[in-house]
Amino acid sequence: MIKLSRRAAVAGAAALPLVSVMSRPARAADFSYKLATNLPPTHPLNVRISEALANIKQQTAGKLDITLFPNSTLGTDPVMLSEVRSGAIQFFTLSPLILSTLVPASAINGVGFAFKDEKTAFAAMDGKLGEYVRGEISKRGLIAFENIFDNGFRQITTSNRPINTPADLKSLRIRVPPAALWTSMFKDFDAAPTTISFNEVYTSLQTKIVDAQENPLAIINSAKLYEVQKYCSLTNHMWDGFWLLANPAAFNKLPADFQAIVRKELNAAALRQRVDVAALNSSLQSSLAKQGLAFNNTVPAAFRNALAQAGFYKYWKGQFGAQPWSLLESYTGPLG
CATH class of the missing domain: 3.40.190.170 (Bacterial extracellular solute-binding protein, family 7)
Known part of the structure; x- marks a missing residue:
């Protein structure tokens, strides 16, 4: 489900049919969480995350309801990073380069003119380099999901x-x-x-x-x-991406089967979003x-x-x- 501020609603009005908007059930969920992003509702990251959240809600029989807040509705990047650390926001997508204000090692994928193409970047971030970075993120009290979302070359x-x-x-x-x-x-x-x-x-x-x-x-x-x-x-x-970050206390409160569903769906959303971004970039220049x-x-x-x-x-x-x-x-x- 997506809740938009008046500013975000105006910015994304034309695209709302592409993003699933759901009303809350009469019975409150056992877990009501927030997932924040800094991108417009039309961006493939938000579209694919919205689909994943609908799947999570269905597979948990409505017991886990994660609301998507796109377009910096919940604040600037530094504010939202602080809130995911405190638990006020439970999930947050953030560029590794901005995350580097907390986790310096996370910026390494952004070294200027390092990667020759996206295939090389994903090999690194899905491989040993990404594993190292996720370990450093964990040391700073956050969970980073395994599959990084694509932000593309800048x-x-x-x-x-x-x-x-x-x-x-x-x-x-x-x-x-x-x-x-x-x-x-x-x-x-x-x-x-x-x-x-x-x-x-x-x-x-x-x-x-x-x-x-x-x-x-x-x-x-x-x-x-x-x-x-x-x-x-x-x-x-x-080359830049978006780590999907989670507050450990909030994530660990979920039953083990819910955690597995969340990981499966959001990691799959990242892989689908990569395909979307590649297709989008191929047509965007014209x-x-x-x-x-x-x-x-x-x-x-x-x-x-x-x-x-x-x-x-x-x-x-x-x-x-x-x-x-x-x-x-x-x-x-x-x-x-």
Whole structure:
């Protein structure tokens, strides 16, 4: 079931037929939990999670009722992360790079220009690198489900100029999420990164607080950022996902069979969502071009070399440590 604030309802009204909306039964559920996301209702993550929650409710005979709150309805990312830790929210999907404010190791999938394609990224995150990161998340008092959702490769959009080479990033006022890895990378390109929560990105671009932002095409589309940007440079500078996080106390209160159902359905939702995002990305460039975005391709090696010369990879190897860096390079090859 989805509950939307007035703001979120307006933003997602056109897409509500795609998302299952259910009314509560007369008999209250034994467990009434919340699952929060920061994405619009139309995003494949919310569509697939909504389906999974309906399946969970059916398979538990209505005894476990998890309500989906999309579009940052329950607060900014830092607020919702705090609330899933306290138990006020029981489940939350969050980018590993933003989670790194609590779990530094979780940002490792976002090392600039590391993964050559999504197949490599998923091999790493479903394999030893993801296992390592989930262990670090567990040490900080959260459960991370096994299958990470796809957020895709991130691209740069701008209002004032296309980004063709690393030099084009110089002095660019670009919005970045609240995570050190983003700020570090764009500073090494001599850009001017500014931390802004996602629910404020559209307005910040519209009012020219910043001139640029970076996100996967699916988010550029679902958040309608093409309305306030002119150019989209296909940089593929970071691969990003969404860990599904759970409050351990709340999750462990569930009977063992309920826990198994939740894991099965939400992990399956992540796998289906990956297929959805891949299909969506294959068609989005042409549809976004029709909305007025001007696309250009870039040469990743030029950007990777610029970061290497700036000491980016050497610095972050030191930050993450030899073991996780070795795990990363076992999938990506040598970096820096």
